[in-house]
Amino acid sequence: METLRERKKRRTREALLRTALELFTTQGYEHTTVDEIAEAVDVSQRTFFRYFAGKEDVAFAVQEMTEAHFVAAVRARPAHEAPMEALRQAMLEGWDAIRGTVESAVPVELYLRMYRTIESTPALLAAHLLRSAATEETIARLLAEREGVDVDTDLRPRLAVAVFGGVIRVTERQWSTGDDFSLEAIRALTASYLDQVGSALTGHWSAT
Structure with missing residues (x-):
């Protein structure tokens, strides 16, 4: 207690x-x-x-908490899941915990405003990119360990995380400029954009 x-x-x-x-x-x-x-x-x-x-520490305090939740969720995914599926499920199934972390710290509306401030402040944006790169490296090494490969000689862990991280960044930017600022909205956007990764990378984009 x-x-x-x-x-x-x-x-x-x-x-x-x-x-x-x-x-x-x-x-x-x-x-x-x-x-x-x-x-x-x-x-x-x-x-x-x-x-x-x-x-800077206080500016990124909420993001640091959500990132820690996500890394822990990836680590807890079942071993039989493929790497991209593990990342996807860690994000989508762990959303309630992530939402709870945000809401326990600050109102969602303030979290969104701070995201916009980070995007529009050069010093914060630079720090955000560095922090994101460090988190992605942690996850890449975690995936490599799960799959039994060497992250320094096998490119797949870092490639998978780079693709996943890119989807998350596009999702966040779309969410922050949309009309629905709820965490449920960003969860739905995340799922939708992840569903489009395969066709975006391997298919033609012309209208049929």
């Missing part, structure tokens, strides 16, 4: 996270300081640094 001290620490971290994302999305990431975030929550700068290493 969570103690009173643990509950207070969790609430402080949640307040810092939500406040930081609100400030980043309303006045801009580069125009927001750690002091402003701390002051808005009525804590000291020192307290902020007990929970986050800096602005």
